[in-house]
Amino acid sequence: MVLGFVVFVVAIGWLISWYYNSPVILFVAILIAVIQSFVSYYSGDKIVLSTSGAQEIAKKDNPTLWNVVENLAITAGLPVPKIYIIPDDAPNAFATGRDPEHASVAVTTGLLERLEKKELEGVIAHELSHVGNYDIRLMTVVAILVGVVALISQIFLRAQWFGFGGRNRSDNEGGSNGIMAILGIVAIILAPIVAMIVQLAISRKREFLADADGALLTRYPDGLADALVKISTYSKPVERVSGATAHLFISNPLGSDDDPTSPEGLRGARKQSTFAKLFSTHPPITERIKILRGMDV
Numbered sequence: 001m002v003l004g005f006v007v008f009v010v011a012i013g014w015l016i017s018w019y020y021n022s023p024v025i026l027f028v029a030i031l032i033a034v035i036q037s038f039v040s041y042y043s044g045d046k047i048v049l050s051t052s053g054a055q056e057i058a059k060k061d062n063p064t065l066w067n068v069v070e071n072l073a074i075t076a077g078l079p080v081p082k083i084y085i086i087p088d089d090a091p092n093a094f095a096t097g098r099d100p101e102h103a104s105v106a107v108t109t110g111l112l113e114r115l116e117k118k119e120l121e122g123v124i125a126h127e128l129s130h131v132g133n134y135d136i137r138l139m140t141v142v143a144i145l146v147g148v149v150a151l152i153s154q155i156f157l158r159a160q161w162f163g164f165g166g167r168n169r170s171d172n173e174g175g176s177n178g179i180m181a182i183l184g185i186v187a188i189i190l191a192p193i194v195a196m197i198v199q200l201a202i203s204r205k206r207e208f209l210a211d212a213d214g215a216l217l218t219r220y221p222d223g224l225a226d227a228l229v230k231i232s233t234y235s236k237p238v239e240r241v242s243g244a245t246a247h248l249f250i251s252n253p254l255g256s257d258d259d260p261t262s263p264e265g266l267r268g269a270r271k272q273s274t275f276a277k278l279f280s281t282h283p284p285i286t287e288r289i290k291i292l293r294g295m296d297v
Contacts, residue, residue: 009148012191016156040144045096045104053240054084054106065112068124069105076128076217081105090238091231094248095127095136103131114230122224126214126250133213135206139247142199149195156188203247204283211288215295225292232285247281
């Protein structure tokens with residue numbers, strides 16, 4: 001899927017260079033993409049942690065959290081990641097970094113206040129599974145590709161706004177080149193939406209896998225299931241979060257109406273429209289809880 005995504009990004013760049021009949025545009029787009037990729041790859045985690053207001057802690061600052069992370073990391077055979085706390089009442093957590101040796105785990109103060117130790121272990125095990133499965137790297141790469149597509153599309157659309165035309169103004173406008181130009185413009189306009197859907201689809205799949213691996217790590221699936229119930233029943237969103245970083249959190253930090261304590265939720269996963277699923281950063285909480293409750297470890 002990621003390989004196809006890369007091909008998709010290059011194809012968008014090629015369409016724009018073809019439209020303007022200038023290969024230089026493609027090379028410039030690739031250069032911008034490479035520079036952005038290096039910055040995001042090596043500094044993306046620092047940017048995410050900074051924008052979320054996360055503060056790194058030492059063992060003396062919160063021995064309970066530190067011991068939970070350390071013990072589970074040792075059990076999973078992973079280096080102990082850096083640990084951060086986000087001053088926010090909304091219970092949530094995320095992991096970031098480019099590999100296990102450069103990973104960080106961040107939890108909110110709301111999470112620490114509301115969860116019991118077994119539930120906290122379930123959440124941390126989930127996040128460490130993201131680290132061990134290299135999801136943190138995958139999602140960084142995917143986020144970079146989404147950003148590149150959005151950047152290329154914005155450059156093209158702004159060029160059109162200021163009157164920089166391409167092949168559609170040539171004398172071939174009524175022929176095959178004109179049709180190709182129209183299709184190319186449509187593709188470029190829709191490209192950011194398609195890229196975002198791919199990003200969200202990958203994110204949802206990795207959440208299910210991290211739930212399963214986290215439950216296997218603690219040998220207690222109900223711990224994570226109980227934590228998800230408490231997290232999902234808190235109505236207010238995380239304060240310092242954006243759509244670009246929402247997929248990193250264990251539960252949608254922008255707020256969700258997927259309440260597992262509602263009558264519908266208690267009967268099973270709530271039905272969602274196809275449109276809603278396409279633009280959801282996370283799989284339904286009720287569905288995740290149902291799977292965890294049914295695990296036999």
